[in-house]
Amino acid sequence: MTVPKSVRDRARTLHSELHKHNYLYYSRDDPLIPDAEYDQLLRELQSIEAEYPELVTADSPTQRVGAAPLKAFGEVHHEMRMLSLDNAFSDEELMDFDRRVRDRLETDSVEYAAEPKLDGLAISLLYQDGKLVRAATRGDGETGEDVTQNVRTIASVPLKLSGAAIPGVLEVRGEVYMSHAGFAALNRLAAEQGSKPFVNPRNAAAGSLRQLDPAITAQRSLEMFCYGVGKVTGGTLASTHIDILAQLQEWHLRVYEDVQCVSGVAGCMGYYEQYRQQRDTLPFEIDGVVFKVNRLDQQSSLGFVARAPRWAIARKFPAQERETTVQDIEVQVGRTGALTPVARLEPVFVGGVTVTNATLHNEEEVQRKDVRTGDAVIVRRAGDVIPEVVRVLREKRRRGARKFHMPARCPVCGSHVMRVQGETAVRCSGGLFCPAQRKEAIKHFASRRALDIEGLGDKLVEQLVEKSLIHDVSDLYQLTIDDLAGLERMAEKSASNLVEALQASKSTSLARFIYALGIREVGETTAQTLAREFRDLDAVMAADAETLEAVPDVGPVVATRIREFFAEQHNRDVIAKLLDAGIHWELVEQPRQQPLAGKTFVLTGTLSMPRAELKDRLQSLGARVTGSVSKNTDFVVAGENPGSKHDKAVKLGIAILDEAACVKLVSG
Numbered sequence: 025m026t027v028p029k030s031v032r033d034r035a036r037t038l039h040s041e042l043h044k045h046n047y048l049y050y051s052r053d054d055p056l057i058p059d060a061e062y063d064q065l066l067r068e069l070q071s072i073e074a075e076y077p078e079l080v081t082a083d084s085p086t087q088r089v090g091a092a093p094l095k096a097f098g099e100v101h102h103e104m105r106m107l108s109l110d111n112a113f114s115d116e117e118l119m120d121f122d123r124r125v126r127d128r129l130e131t132d133s134v135e136y137a138a139e140p141k142l143d144g145l146a147i148s149l150l151y152q153d154g155k156l157v158r159a160a161t162r163g164d165g166e167t168g169e170d171v172t173q174n175v176r177t178i179a180s181v182p183l184k185l186s187g188a189a190i191p192g193v194l195e196v197r198g199e200v201y202m203s204h205a206g207f208a209a210l211n212r213l214a215a216e217q218g219s220k221p222f223v224n225p226r227n228a229a230a231g232s233l234r235q236l237d238p239a240i241t242a243q244r245s246l247e248m249f250c251y252g253v254g255k256v257t258g259g260t261l262a263s264t265h266i267d268i269l270a271q272l273q274e275w276h277l278r279v280y281e282d283v284q285c286v287s288g289v290a291g292c293m294g295y296y297e298q299y300r301q302q303r304d305t306l307p308f309e310i311d312g313v314v315f316k317v318n319r320l321d322q323q324s325s326l327g328f329v330a331r332a333p334r335w336a337i338a339r340k341f342p343a344q345e346r347e348t349t350v351q352d353i354e355v356q357v358g359r360t361g362a363l364t365p366v367a368r369l370e371p372v373f374v375g376g377v378t379v380t381n382a383t384l385h386n387e388e389e390v391q392r393k394d395v396r397t398g399d400a401v402i403v404r405r406a407g408d409v410i411p412e413v414v415r416v417l418r419e420k421r422r423r424g425a426r427k428f429h430m431p432a433r434c435p436v437c438g439s440h441v442m443r444v445q446g447e448t449a450v451r452c453s454g455g456l457f458c459p460a461q462r463k464e465a466i467k468h469f470a471s472r473r474a475l476d477i478e479g480l481g482d483k484l485v486e487q488l489v490e491k492s493l494i495h496d497v498s499d500l501y502q503l504t505i506d507d508l509a510g511l512e513r514m515a516e517k518s519a520s521n522l523v524e525a526l527q528a529s530k531s532t533s534l535a536r537f538i539y540a541l542g543i544r545e546v547g548e549t550t551a552q553t554l555a556r557e558f559r560d561l562d563a564v565m566a567a568d569a570e571t572l573e574a575v576p577d578v579g580p581v582v583a584t585r586i587r588e589f590f591a592e593q594h595n596r597d598v599i600a601k602l603l604d605a606g607i608h609w610e611l612v613e614q615p616r617q618q619p620l621a622g623k624t625f626v627l628t629g630t631l632s633m634p635r636a637e638l639k640d641r642l643q644s645l646g647a648r649v650t651g652s653v654s655k656n657t658d659f660v661v662a663g664e665n666p667g668s669k670h671d672k673a674v675k676l677g678i679a680i681l682d683e684a685a686c687v688k689l690v691s692g
C-alpha cells in the first residue's frame with residue numbers, strides 16, 4: 025500500500041513534535057503542553073502507524089513501549105574501554121589527588137568540573153547520524169551487554185538527536201538510575217503482587233534494565249543523566265568537559281543541571297559540602313560527587329592507570345550509621361562448612377538500603393564487641409560493603425542479656441563443630457552430608473562466574489535439596505521438566521527454560537569448571553591460572569604438591585587444598601558423573617611465544633588502524649599498553665598529530681615508532 029503524501033507529512037510532523045515534547049518533559053523538566061495533549065498526539069501517530077506499518081521506524085516516539093522479548097543479551101565490545109573511578113574517602117585523599125594532578129601538569133591550580141555521583145549503572149549510548157543505534161552496559165569495561173531494546177524505553181534517552189553539527193558517530197556515556205519515587209512505586213507494586221522487594225534503587229535499576237522482555241522495562245521508571253563521551257568520529261567536540269556537556273544538552277541529551285566549574289581543591293570541597301548537606305533532599309540517590317579535570321588537553325596528558333583515569337576522582341560520602349536492635353544471633357553454615365554468626369536486626373534504613381542482618385564474622389569478633397541478643401547497636405553500611413555492627417550501646421543493655429557462644433554442633437545437620445588450629449573459623453564436620461554445605465556448593469556451581477546456569481536461583485536450589493531431588497551438582501543434569509514443574513513458583517515454561525539452561529551450561533571452559541568445583545582457596549583467578557598452566561583437568565587432578573606450587577600464586581596452603589579435594593573419592597565420582605553428563609570445554613591453547621613480554625607501549629596520535637586492534641595485537645604478544653608516558657615506557661607509537669605524549673617521549677629519550685614500524689613489529 026502506498027502511503028499518501030499528506031499522511032507521510034503528518035507522521036513526520038508528529039515525530040518531531042513528540043520528540044520535542046519528550047525532551048522538554050523528561051530531560052528539561054519543563055513541559056510546554058498538558059499531558060493529555062501529548063497523549064493525543066501520541067495516539068494519533070500510533071493509529072497512523074497501525075494503518076501504515078511501513079512508517080514505523082526504530083526512532084519513532086511510539087517505539088518506547090518495548091519490542092519483542094529477547095532470549096539473551098548480545099555482547100558489545102567497547103572500542104574505548106569504559107573506565108571506573110578512583111575514590112577519595114577523606115579531604116586528605118582529595119588533596120592528594122589534586123596534588124598528583126598539579127604535579128603531573130606542572131601547574132599551580134586546576135579547574136575541575138564537579139558533578140554528583142549518581143548511584144545507578146553506567147550505560148553507553150551509540151548514535152550514528154544522530155540516531156540511537158545501540159545501548160550497552162559497562163560489563164567488565166571491555167565487553168558489556170547489548171540492552172538497546174530496553175534503553176529505548178527510557179523516556180529521557182532521545183531516540184534521535186536534534187541540533188547542529190552532530191558527529192557522525194557519537195558515543196555518549198552516562199548513568200541510568202531510578203528515582204526515590206520510582207523505586208517506592210515499584211516496591212509498592214511488588215508488595216501488592218507478593219513478590220520480593222528490591223533492596224535499593226540501584227539494584228532496581230539494574231534489574232529493570234536486565235529484563236529480557238522490554239515491555240517490563242518500559243513499565244519501570246528509569247531515567248538517565250549523561251556525563252561524558254566515548255568514541256566520537258566525524259565531528260568535533262568542545263575542548264572542555266563542561267562545554268562538551270553543554271553540547272550534549274543542545275543535542276537534547278539529558279545532563280544534570282548543576283554541573284559546576286570549580287577552581288582547585290577548595291572549590292571541590294565547597295561543592296562536596298553543598299551536596300553532602302543536600303543529599304537527602306535530592307529526588308535520587310547519590311553516593312558522592314565526582315571531580316574531573318575540565319580541560320581535555322590536560323585530561324589526555326594525565327592519561328589512565330589500570331581501570332581509572334588519572335584526571336577524575338569520586339569523593340565518596342562517609343558511611344552511614346544508624347541505631348537498631350539485635351533481635352537474635354543466628355549461626356549460618358557456608359559452602360566450606362564455616363560457621364558464621366549473623367545478627368538479625370530490627371529493620372533499619374541505612375546507606376540507601378533496608379538492613380535486616382549484619383555479619384558478625386566469627387566468635388572472636390562477637391566476644392570482642394560483646395554483642396548480645398536484645399542489645400541496641402550501631403550499624404554501618406557504605407557502598408557495596410556488607411553491613412556491620414560497629415558497636416553496642418552498653419548503657420541500653422537489659423539486665424540478664426546472655427553472652428553469645430558458638431554451638432558445639434552444626435545447627436543444620438548436628439555434626440560436630442571443628443576448631444582448626446591457626447584459623448579463626450570453626451567448621452561443621454559434616455562435609456557434603458550437611459544440607460547447608462550441599463546447598464551452598466550447588467549455588468556456587470550454578471553462579472554467574474562458575475557454570476552460569478540461568479534460572480537456577482538460591483530458593484530453587486534449596487527446594488531441590490530439601491525435596492531430595494538432587495544430592496550433588498551432578499544430579500542437576502538428570503533433572504527433567506516433570507521433576508521441576510511441580511516445584512513452588514515453577515511453571516512448565518520456566519521448567520523447560522531451566523532444562524535448556526542446564527543443557528547450555530554443559531559447554532564451558534576449564535577455568536570455570538575448576539572454579540565451579542568450589543575447592544577451598546581456589547577463587548576465579550587461581551582457577552584461571554590452573555587452567556592456563558595445566559590445560560587439562562586430569563593433569564590438575566594428578567599434580568603433586570611440588571608441581572602445584574610451581575604455578576604462580578599457588579602456595580603451600582592452596583596446593584594442599586587442591587590435593588585434599590581431589591584425593592576425596594566422592595569428589596572424583598562427582599567429576600566423573602559431570603563429564604559423563606556431557607560437560608565439556610575447548611582445549612586450552614598452549615600459550616604462544618610472548619616476544620614482547622615485559623615491554624610497555626603507549627599509543628598516541630591518529631592511527632590508520634583502529635587503536636583497539638593494535639592494542640590487542642600488542643597485548644597478545646605479551647606487551648603492556650598504557651595510557652601515559654613515563655620513564656617505564658619502552659616504546660611510544662606515534663600516529664598523526666601525536667601531541668604531548670610524543671613530546672614527553674622525546675624529552676625522556678624513549679624509542680618512538682611510527683605506525684608502519686609498529687605493524688611490522690606485531691606482524692613478526
Ligand code: IVH
Binds near residue numbers: 142145147336
Ligand atoms: S565518570 C572515566 N561521572 O560511577 C570516568 N561516573 O565508580 C568514568 N558514576 O562506572 C565515569 N556518576 O557508573 C562518572 N558523574 C559521574 C558519575 C559516574 C556516577 C558511576 C559510573 C562509573 C562509576 C565509577
